[in-house]
Amino acid sequence: MIKKTFYITTPIYYTNALPHIGGAYTTISADVLARWNRLLGKEVFFLTGTDEHGQKIQETAEKAGKKPQEFVDKIAQAFQEAFKMLNISNDNFIRTTNPYHEKEVKKILQKLYDQKYIYKGFYEAFYCVGCEQYKTESDLTYGKCPLHNRDVELRKEEAYLFKLSTFQDKLLRLIKSGKLNILPEERRKEIITFIEQGLKDISISRLKEKIYWGIELPFDKKHTCFVWVDAFWNYVSGLKTNQDKFWPADVQLMAKDIARVHATIWIALLLALKYKIPKMMFIHGYFMVNGQKMSKSLGNVISPVYLTATYGADSVRYYLLRNISFGSDGNVSESSLIDRHNNELANKLGNLIVRVSTLAEKYGISKTKITHLKSEKLIKTFFSYLDKFEFDKALNEAFTFIDACNTFVQDKKPWESKDKKVLYEISNAIKDVTILLSPFMPASCKKISQTFNFELSLKALKTPLQVNKIKKSEILFTKIEATPKIANTNLNKSPKIEGIMTPIDFKDWQKIELKVARIENVEDIEGADKLYKLTVNLGTEKRTICAGLKKFYTPSQLKGKKCIIFVNLAPKIMKGIKSQGMLLAAESPDRSQVTLIQPEKDIKEGSKVM
Numbered sequence: 001m002i003k004k005t006f007y008i009t010t011p012i013y014y015t016n017a018l019p020h021i022g023g024a025y026t027t028i029s030a031d032v033l034a035r036w037n038r039l040l041g042k043e044v045f046f047l048t049g050t051d052e053h054g055q056k057i058q059e060t061a062e063k064a065g066k067k068p069q070e071f072v073d074k075i076a077q078a079f080q081e082a083f084k085m086l087n088i089s090n091d092n093f094i095r096t097t098n099p100y101h102e103k104e105v106k107k108i109l110q111k112l113y114d115q116k117y118i119y120k121g122f123y124e125a126f127y128c129v130g131c132e133q134y135k136t137e138s139d140l141t142y143g144k145c146p147l148h149n150r151d152v153e154l155r156k157e158e159a160y161l162f163k164l165s166t167f168q169d170k171l172l173r174l175i176k177s178g179k180l181n182i183l184p185e186e187r188r189k190e191i192i193t194f195i196e197q198g199l200k201d202i203s204i205s206r207l208k209e210k211i212y213w214g215i216e217l218p219f220d221k222k223h224t225c226f227v228w229v230d231a232f233w234n235y236v237s238g239l240k241t242n243q244d245k246f247w248p249a250d251v252q253l254m255a256k257d258i259a260r261v262h263a264t265i266w267i268a269l270l271l272a273l274k275y276k277i278p279k280m281m282f283i284h285g286y287f288m289v290n291g292q293k294m295s296k297s298l299g300n301v302i303s304p305v306y307l308t309a310t311y312g313a314d315s316v317r318y319y320l321l322r323n324i325s326f327g328s329d330g331n332v333s334e335s336s337l338i339d340r341h342n343n344e345l346a347n348k349l350g351n352l353i354v355r356v357s358t359l360a361e362k363y364g365i366s367k368t369k370i371t372h373l374k375s376e377k378l379i380k381t382f383f384s385y386l387d388k389f390e391f392d393k394a395l396n397e398a399f400t401f402i403d404a405c406n407t408f409v410q411d412k413k414p415w416e417s418k419d420k421k422v423l424y425e426i427s428n429a430i431k432d433v434t435i436l437l438s439p440f441m442p443a444s445c446k447k448i449s450q451t452f453n454f455e456l457s458l459k460a461l462k463t464p465l466q467v468n469k470i471k472k473s474e475i476l477f478t479k480i481e482a483t484p485k486i487a488n489t490n491l492n493k494s495p496k497i498e499g500i501m502t503p504i505d506f507k508d509w510q511k512i513e514l515k516v517a518r519i520e521n522v523e524d525i526e527g528a529d530k531l532y533k534l535t536v537n538l539g540t541e542k543r544t545i546c547a548g549l550k551k552f553y554t555p556s557q558l559k560g561k562k563c564i565i566f567v568n569l570a571p572k573i574m575k576g577i578k579s580q581g582m583l584l585a586a587e588s589p590d591r592s593q594v595t596l597i598q599p600e601k602d603i604k605e606g607s608k609v610m
Contacts, residue, residue, distance in 0.1 A: 003259065006037040006044045007246040009264075011254045012051040012094065012234050015075035016060045021320070021332070022255060023288055024304035028317050029391070030253050031088045035439035036386055039458055045246045047238040049094035050076045054227035055206070056129055068213045072097060080306075085308045086317065087442055105230050106218045106239040108273060109204075113219050116298035117272045118164050119551040120220075123203040131257075140494070147257060157210075159203040160223060167268040173300045173334040176343035179348060180267060180277055183389070184327040187256060191263045199264060204229050212388050232266045236275070248262045259283045282389055285329035287304055290435035304334065310570050312442035315477065321391040321440060342479050348402050349444075350477040352409070356426050359414050359450050360470035365427055366420035367467050368483040372408055373429035375401065379461065395440065398433055405429050427452055428465040429544040435461045443447035444476050474576045481571075514584070516599050517543075522555035525575050532558070533577055535564060539606025546572075546579040552594045564609055566599050 007166040010030045013023045027048055034046035052072040061071035076095050083090065094101060112118045126135045130148030139145075145152055151338045170196055182188040205223035206214065214224030239246055254262055256424060263280060270277050289302060307316045319337045322344075324330030378401045385394035405426055412422045436447035437454045445456060453468040454460050520542070521535040530548040532555070545565070551556065564584040572579045584597040599607075 003041065003043040005246055005250075006034070006042040007239075007249045008033055008037075008044070008046050009235050009238075009249050009253065009526045010048040011258055012049040012096065012231055013079055014051045014056070015052075015072040015079075016056050018075065019079050019304055020300040020331070021304050021307065021382060023079075024082065024086060024316075025320050025433040026253050026255065026284065027087060027088055027090075028320060029389075030251075031086075031090070032317075032321065032391065032439045033251060033386075033389075035442065036090060037437070039439060039456070041458060043245075044091070045242060046090045047092050047094060047235065048088070048090045048122075049092070049234060049238065049253075050096070051227065051231045051234075052077055052095055052097045053214045053225070053230055055211050055213075058211060059129070061213075069097065074129065080211075082305050082308075085313060086304060087313045091573065092238050092240070094234045099210070100240070101234060101237045102215050104355065105215050105225060105233050108233060108269075109215075109225060109229070110161065110218045112272060112425070113160075113267075115272070118160050118204060121159065121161050122156055123159045123161060124154070125200075125203075126458040127153040127155045128152045141288065141450060153452045157207060159207075160205040160217065160220070161201040162204045162229070162265070162268070163272075164202050164268050165199050167264075167271055168195060170271060171195055171199075171267060173265060174267070175263065180263070181280040182259075183280065183282045187259055187327075191260060194260055195264065200211050202226075202265060207226045219522050228261055228265055229269065232269060234264075235266075239429060248297060249278040250280065252281045254281065256281055256283050256285060282327070284327055287324075288329060288331040288530060289333065307337070307350055309493045310572055311337060311480070312477075314444045315345060318345060318395070319439055324392065324394045326391050337491075338480050339380075339471050341477060344399055346477040346479045348399060350475065351449055352402060352406050352450065353430065353476060355409060355432060356423065357470055360423045360427055360452075361472045362422050363414070363423060363468065364420050365424040365465075365467055366466070368421035370425055370464070371430060372403060373401075373425055375429060377437065379432065391440075394436075399438055401429070402434050405433070424465070424467070429468065432461060438577065447474070447476060458521040476576075478573045478576070478578055510533060512566065515567050516603055516605055516607040516609065517563055517565045518605050519558050519561050519563060522558045524555075525577065528575050531575060534558070534583075536563070536581070537605050538567070539604060543567075545581045545583065546574040546577055547583050548586075549583075549594065549596075553596075558596075562598065562599055562601065562603070562605070564599065 010023075010026045030046060030048065030419065034044050039045050039566065050072070057072060058068055060067040064071060072095075081092075096102075097538065109118070109517040126140065128145040128148060128150070130145060130150055135145060135152055140152060143152065144150060149471075171180075175182060175192055175195070182191060204226045205217055205220075206226060207214070207220050208224050211224055214227065215230050217223040217225060235245060235249060235252070236247060252262070259281070267277055270552055283416050287302075304316065319340050320332070322340060323332065323336065378397060382394050383398050385391070385397065385431055409426055412419065412420045414426075430448065430452060434445045434448045434452075435454075435456055449456050451473040452465070452470055454465055515538055517536040517538045519534055520537050525531050525533050526545070529548070530550050531546045532549055534545045534547055536543050536545055543565075566582040566584065569582050586595050586597060587593070599609075
């Protein structure tokens with residue numbers, strides 16, 4: 001029997017700046033759908049990546065004193081590292097500077113030119129460099145692009161144009177009939193209105209003497225390809241040899257700022273080249289941060305690297321999809337993340353797992369008929385919500401069931417009754433809700449499945465829990481006691497990439513508190529290849545710190561050493577251990593060597609580093 005396939009894409013992210021939480025939100029959503037469809041037994045291909053050509057990147061690289069390729073290499077690496085931290089399970093990460101992609105783009109450009117869909121002419125229109133898009137007058141606010149608050153340019157220059165206007169009626173028919181399914185309905189109506197205003201032919205090239213950072217047109221080497229045509233073809237080229245199996249895409253996710261160009265230019269390109277169109281486009285909203293639109297100029301751009309390093313991938317994934325109705329604009333803040341982490345993940349789910357596994361280890365479980373914690377309704381409702389991408393409602397349903405589980409434990413008091421059948425019923429309920437939650441919180445759910453000895457599979461969801469030996473669970477979600485120090489100001493705390501980020505203000509540097517410490521004890525951490533658990537003495541107190549030094553130091557080499565500690569960093573949970581600071585170290589350019597920064601030996605522990 002041939003497996004059903006499922007192909008999902010994110011937009012590819014523009015490499016003029018480091019990752020922010022908006023792109024992470026789209027990618028986490030795609031990851032949940034990819035994992036969910038794998039759980040359902042489908043063969044999944046999940047594509048994400050980076051968009052690396054165009055005027056904006058050329059200008060940003062030049063300002064940073066970098067060659068464009070060197071510049072985008074570092075940004076692309078930052079995206080890949082951020083997605084790895086977030087536990088994203090993509091099957092390919094495409095870069096538009098990849099030679100294979102560039103070769104495929106040249107092929108389709110030549111084909112479009114040969115078929116007369118591309119012609120030489122002039123193009124005059126308002127152009128926003130920030131958007132890499134031409135604008136109509138109705139798109140502008142007082143002559144400026146409303147998204148970037150910058151003046152647009154009136155451009156007239158020699159260019160090759162794509163006959164977008166010839167596809168206007170066909171695009172309308174596809175969208176109105178539902179053959180091109182655009183969700184939510186509000187976005188579909190907006191796009192229909194936009195197309196009904198009239199589509200014009202669009203420029204698909206720039207003169208190479210002005211914009212050299214792009215794919216050269218195969219039929220005119222004086223021109224480079226306009227970024228949208230180049231970028232869109234990633235959805236096909238990213239499949240490589242899997243095109244026949246997976247194309248067309250089942251779901252293409254994107255934010256609403258790029259919905260129009262996807263619904264017009266992208267679909268028209270496919271129609272011109274006689275490719276099938278995607279089955280669905282789902283368009284999500286914007287982020288508000290503490291009630292304000294997320295904006296670099298306001299200094300409230302949230303870094304997914306900072307959030308994940310501070311609170312853990314599963315907490316960030318859960319928070320973003322639980323807190324915002326997918327498809328709508330949503331408000332985020334670090335304080336609300338902490339609130340959900342503490343009240344829902346730590347108090348409700350985490351506490352349930354530790355209590356039940358502790359009792360099951362002590363008294364055992366005995367198979368019985370499920371009479372109280374029946375999960376059939378939960379499963380049916382959860383499936384229904386996932387089919388409609390209503391992530392927040394699915395998670396709400398799951399945690400309502402977790403509340404019922406906690407109430408059941410409290411009512412039955414198995415610590416007094418030692419009732420093995422009660423412990424079986426609650427353990428079986430934990431199995432079912434964990435399997436449903438696994439696409440959202442894969443790392444934590446894997447640990448729960450290992451504790452209670454079941455598979456994260458559809459088969460396990462449909463069958464009762466096997467009686468087996470259960471061991472006490474580790475603490476999955478440690479409560480965060482500290483108030484976030486930077487939660488409601490500047491959250492763009494990604495690691496610095498040379499030549500990209502601007503220097504920090506001296507006032508920001510003054511917030512950092514560094515002190516001298518001595519390493520008193522070094523312990524291995526179970527399941528950690530890089531981390532040691534260190535006990536450090538700061539003179540007036542001792543702290544536990546997790547440090548990734550295992551590849552570079554033995555325990556005996558570290559014990560007794562003095563070091564510099566970043567003491568007012570927010571605590572971070574690592575491998576279930578609360579790490580209360582960070583050691584300062586130097587890393588070689590090729591990352592092959594790490595050396596602790598050490599003070600003079602005669603300086604006392606607790607001394608402040610100025």
